[in-house]
Amino acid sequence: MTIPLEDVRLEERSEVTGPWQTVVWNDPVNLMSYVVHVFRTYFGYTREHAERLMLLVHHEGHAVVAEGAREQMEFHVQAMHDYGLWATVRRADT
Amino acid sequence: MTRVRMTVSALEAAHLTDIVLQFTDLLAEAIDGVDDPGVARLVPDGYRDAAEDAAEFRRLTQDDLLDRRRDDAALVLATLQRDGQTRRPQDLDRADAEAEVIVELDAGAVAAWLRTLTAVRLVIATRLGITTEEEQDDDPRFGVYNWLGFRLEGLLQAIED
Numbered sequence: 001m002t003i004p005l006e007d008v009r010l011e012e013r014s015e016v017t018g019p020w021q022t023v024v025w026n027d028p029v030n031l032m033s034y035v036v037h038v039f040r041t042y043f044g045y046t047r048e049h050a051e052r053l054m055l056l057v058h059h060e061g062h063a064v065v066a067e068g069a070r071e072q073m074e075f076h077v078q079a080m081h082d083y084g085l086w087a088t089v090r091r092a093d094t
Numbered sequence: 095m096t097r098v099r100m101t102v103s104a105l106e107a108a109h110l111t112d113i114v115l116q117f118t119d120l121l122a123e124a125i126d127g128v129d130d131p132g133v134a135r136l137v138p139d140g141y142r143d144a145a146e147d148a149a150e151f152r153r154l155t156q157d158d159l160l161d162r163r164r165d166d167a168a169l170v171l172a173t174l175q176r177d178g179q180t181r182r183p184q185d186l187d188r189a190d191a192e193a194e195v196i197v198e199l200d201a202g203a204v205a206a207w208l209r210t211l212t213a214v215r216l217v218i219a220t221r222l223g224i225t226t227e228e229e230q231d232d233d234p235r236f237g238v239y240n241w242l243g244f245r246l247e248g249l250l251q252a253i254e255d
Contacts, residue, residue, distance in 0.1 A: 028224055028225060028227045029224065030212065031243060031246060031247060031250070033250045033251075034208070034212060034246060034250060037208070037250055037253075074140065074151065077140045077151075078140070078155045081138060081140070081159055082159060083212065084209060084212035084216055086138045087140075088139065088140055088141055088142050089140055089141055089147075090141070090142070
C-alpha cells in the first residue's frame with residue numbers, strides 16, 4: 001500500500017510547526033458584552049466560557065482563545081479583526 | 095438569531111446615516127491608499143514582535159477587511175433609508191425630525207450593524223485619543239462615541255432576549 005504523498009507532507013509540517021495560538025488583547029473601546037458575543041458567535045463557546053475568556057482579556061490584558069495549526073490561527077485572527085477585536089497569532093511555547 | 099425591530103427618531107436615524115456616510119468616505123480613501131490612524135485600527139497587526147509575519151498577514155487580509163467594512167456600512171445605510179432615500183440631518187424639516195422610524199433588521203443586518211458601530215467607535219476612539227476605559231464620561235466630545243455604544247449595547251441585548 002502506498003501512502004499518498006500529500007498526507008505525508010501534511011504530517012511532517014504539523015510536527016515541524018507545532019501548536020499555535022490565537023491571542024485576543026484588551027482594548028479600551030470594545031464593550032464587554034460585545035466581546036462575549038463575538039466569542040460565542042464565532043467560536044461557538046458557551047456563555048460561561050466566553051465570559052471567562054472576556055474577563056481574562058479585561059483583567060490580564062489578553063487571553064488565548066484558540067490553539068491549533070498556524071493557518072487556522074491566522075484564519076481566527078482575521079475573523080477577530082473583522083469583528084473589531086485586536087488579536088494576534090503566536091507560537092504556543094512563547 | 096432573531097430579527098430586531100428598533101424604534102428611533104428620524105433625526106437620530108439621519109445623524110447615524112451621516113456618521114456612517116463619513117465612515118464610508120474614510121474607507122474609500124483608505125482603499126485608495128490614504129493612511130489614516132483610525133482606519134489603521136481596523137486592520138491591526140496580526141503578529142507582535144514579528145514585523146515580516148505581520149506585513150505578510152496584512153498583505154493577505156487588509157483589503158478584504160476594508161472591503162467588508164465598506165459592505166457592512168452599505169447595508170447599514172440601506173436599513174436606515176426611508177422611502178428608498180438616504181436622509182441626512184439637513185434633509186429633514188423640523189416636524190419630520192421628531193417622527194418615529196422603525197428600523198427592521200434581519201440576522202445579516204444585525205451583524206452588519208454590530209460590526210459597523212464597533213468600527214466607527216474604534217475610529218472615533220483613535221481620533222479622541224481614548225486609551226483607558228475611564229476617561230469617556232463627562233467630556234462632551236464623547237457624546238457621539240457614547241451614543242454609538244448605547245445603541246450597540248441595546249442591539250446586543252435585543253438579540254439576547
